[in-house]
Amino acid sequence: MKHSLIKTCMRCMRRDPLISILLIVLMAAAIFLAVIPPLILARFIDDLTIHQTFTVPTVLLYFGSIAAAGICEAGKNALIADFGQKITHALRTEMSEKLNVLPSSHYVSMASGETVSLFTNDIDTIASLFDEGIISMIVDLGTLISILGVVLVKSKGLFLLLLILLPFLYFVTRVLQKKMYQANMANRRAVAKSTQLIPETIHNILALRIYQKQKWMEDKYDRTIGESFAAVNQANFCDAIYSPIILTTSACAVAVMMCLSAGNETARSFFGMSAGTAVALIAYISSVFAPLESIGMEIQNIQSAAASISRVESFLNLPEKSEQCAIIDRTDNAVDINHIYFRYAPDEKEIFHDYSLHIKQGDMVTFVGRTGAGKSTLFKLILGMYQPEQGSVHIFGQCPYDISEEKKRMVYGAVEQDFRLIHGTIRQQITLDNPAVTDEMVWHALTTAQLKDTVASFPKGLDTICTSEIFSQGQFQLLSIARAIVCDPKLLLLDEITANLDANTEQIVFQALKEASQDRTVISISHRLYQANGGTEIEIS
Known part of the structure; x- marks a missing residue:
């Protein structure tokens, strides 16, 4: 209308x-x-x-x-x-x-x-x-x-x-x-x-x-x-x-x-x-x-x-994102990508041409490939940020852009290369003001991300106002992991999360990710993470 x-x-x-x-x-x-x-x-x-x-x-x-x-x-x-x-x-x-x-x-x-x-x-x-x-x-x-x-x-x-x-x-x-x-x-x-x-x-x-x-x-x-x-x-x-x-x-x-x-x-x-x-x-x-x-x-x-x-x-009156997609009734896969075609604009180079990919539940998969091959684009397609011109993308049998806002964080969590700081307390950084997320869930996520002791040492704990000065870059990545897993999602996506970290901090993050990856399907863009934690390496070309 x-x-x-x-x-x-x-x-x-x-x-x-x-x-x-x-x-x-x-x-x-x-x-x-x-x-x-x-x-x-x-x-x-x-x-x-x-x-x-x-x-x-x-x-x-x-x-x-x-x-x-x-x-x-x-x-x-x-x-x-x-x-x-x-x-x-x-x-x-x-x-x-x-x-x-x-x-x-x-x-x-x-x-x-x-x-x-x-x-x-x-x-x-x-x-x-x-x-x-x-x-x-x-x-x-x-x-x-x-x-x-x-x-x-x-x-x-x-x-x-x-x-x-x-x-x-x-x-x-x-x-x-x-x-x-x-x-x-x-x-x-x-x-x-x-x-x-x-x-x-x-x-x-x-x-x-x-x-x-x-x-x-x-x-x-x-x-x-x-x-x-x-x-x-x-x-x-x-x-x-x-x-x-x-x-x-x-x-x-x-x-x-x-x-x-x-x-x-x-x-x-x-x-x-x-x-x-x-x-x-x-x-x-x-x-x-x-x-x-x-x-x-x-x-x-x-x-x-x-x-x-x-x-x-x-x-x-701008066109809105489409919400029409078939549902796969039964699947053992966490991700099903079937014969997709995608480019960002009609006059730009095609990134995916008749591309298919299937990732089973519980797998740990790492995307590798040259810069510009489409690794981050594939992440965005899986998250429902873009839709393919042809073909389909499903997460646990559902179209990602059909998943309701209330359920998205229980289906998948994403950790980006840089932490996205919002104005508010440490609690709000993790819950994003979702009333369904309890303090017990927040502390459990911080424990898994190995950041509980640091937050507990602050006089106001979770009520501490979060600024760019209170955490190091590596700790912000741990906070990003806590944000991603607080609702216990079945799928975890990691986008070059250690690219800007030194070797010592990287090992701390790897250890936190090892804990966070238990009983989850994990998809990452990081060759070093693949070397550290193993799994399946898929080249995007």
């Missing part, structure tokens, strides 16, 4: 209909009260000029209508902000859920900075669509139409004058809208690039310093900042010239109206104004152009939000 922001808005309105109804009522009241004060003021002025008197109720009604308009405006703005927060919260929730169902190939083709920009910059911009954008624009348009209706009744001449001016203003508005939309799209792209460059620089800082390439990254970052600066300047320029155009046109309209009203009898009759009506119409002229000025100020928010909506909707 195709996603759209309108559907998200409708769902939020159905969840909380009272706020939606109250917002609509306040919007209608704000439009109505925008035309009332000048009419009351006109009556007050006419009473003074014609009857040389005025009534206290008229004065009270005038100030009361202004106060009521202010209260409606404040209530409307508060509800708009609340409604906008509900929409953005719903969007962030949908986007988080979308991340879990995207195929792994998406993360290969899309830079992480671009995804971060969607969750931060684009969602914040969409929030401004409600705070200072489309809802306020609807009220302004309603106010404009209401004022024009009153002007038509009071002065056909002024109404005709406004009809002559409005097409010109509409043309100016449309031209500036297009230019600001293009500028904001360019700014969004530049922000996404710069967001990606910061973590890329931090991640590669050592290599950049070794090869003296800091200036190269600085130049890349400066170019993206320059692109963003130029786009923002173009949008700001269009926004800046709009208000003076509106104000100048308003002043000219008032001057023309007053000059024609002071002319011959026919002109005075056509403009049909008493003193009170003249004051009211001058107020209405300002009121007519004020919404247009506000619309001009809101155009930038609306157009910027439109660009962000397009990007967010494109993300939410």
Whole structure:
């Protein structure tokens, strides 16, 4: 089902209909009260000029209508902000859920900075669509139409004058809208690039310093900042010239109206104004152009939000990973790979062509082969991170991408070359906040990984905040083993886990792996691990 922001808005309105109804009522009241004060003021002025008197109720009604308009405006703005927060919260929730169902190939083709920009910059911009954008624009348009209706009744001449001016203003508005939309799209792209460059620089800082390439990254970052600066300047320029155009046109309209009203009898009759009506119409002229000025100020928010909506909707409508796969009812194998064909992209080299592999339960298998032969790719296929173009992959008779999130850690565990540290305690590093994992299971995993004594020596034990300083590189690999085996999986996958370790640390890790491999099927990419623990060596070529 195709996603759209309108559907998200409708769902939020159905969840909380009272706020939606109250917002609509306040919007209608704000439009109505925008035309009332000048009419009351006109009556007050006419009473003074014609009857040389005025009534206290008229004065009270005038100030009361202004106060009521202010209260409606404040209530409307508060509800708009609340409604906008509900929409953005719903969007962030949908986007988080979308991340879990995207195929792994998406993360290969899309830079992480671009995804971060969607969750931060684009969602914040969409929030401004409600705070200072489309809802306020609807009220302004309603106010404009209401004022024009009153002007038509009071002065056909002024109404005709406004009809002559409005097409010109509409043309100016449309031209500036297009230019600001293009500028904001360019700014969004530049922000996404710069967001990606910061973590890329931090991640590669050592290599950049070794090869003296800091200036190269600085130049890349400066170019993206320059692109963003130029786009923002173009949008700001269009926004800046709009208000003076509106104000100048308003002043000219008032001057023309007053000059024609002071002319011959026919002109005075056509403009049909008493003193009170003249004051009211001058107020209405300002009121007519004020919404247009506000619309001009809101155009930038609306157009910027439109660009962000397009990007967010494109993300939410990305194809999801397929979940259709036949189940093998009975098998003695831990892994069954049957006649698979795979490449990362249609225009890239084929990695597997009609490839098959069967690994029995309880076997210890090591993949060997030249760099780029497909060892890590085969791991990813077994884990369900990618799907073959043809053929099938099964783990214990099930498609890996069909295994539910709750059961995955009981089926397989994976130890990578580097430990993936998350913010949190040692317990959270292992459990990944899975409530089904008890402290008893955590301590058992740490014992198997030969890290129990180290963790127990910390004053807070499992509640110790885990940082990169409290463990050595080898101990982090032991922690990674504990994370992989804590749910007692039947299959353990090891991806070059000793590649960055010295010989002494490597032996400690080997000993921990020997304990962790008991009664499990183990698949590894490590020739040294094969030499240490034996098993079956399979060459990937």
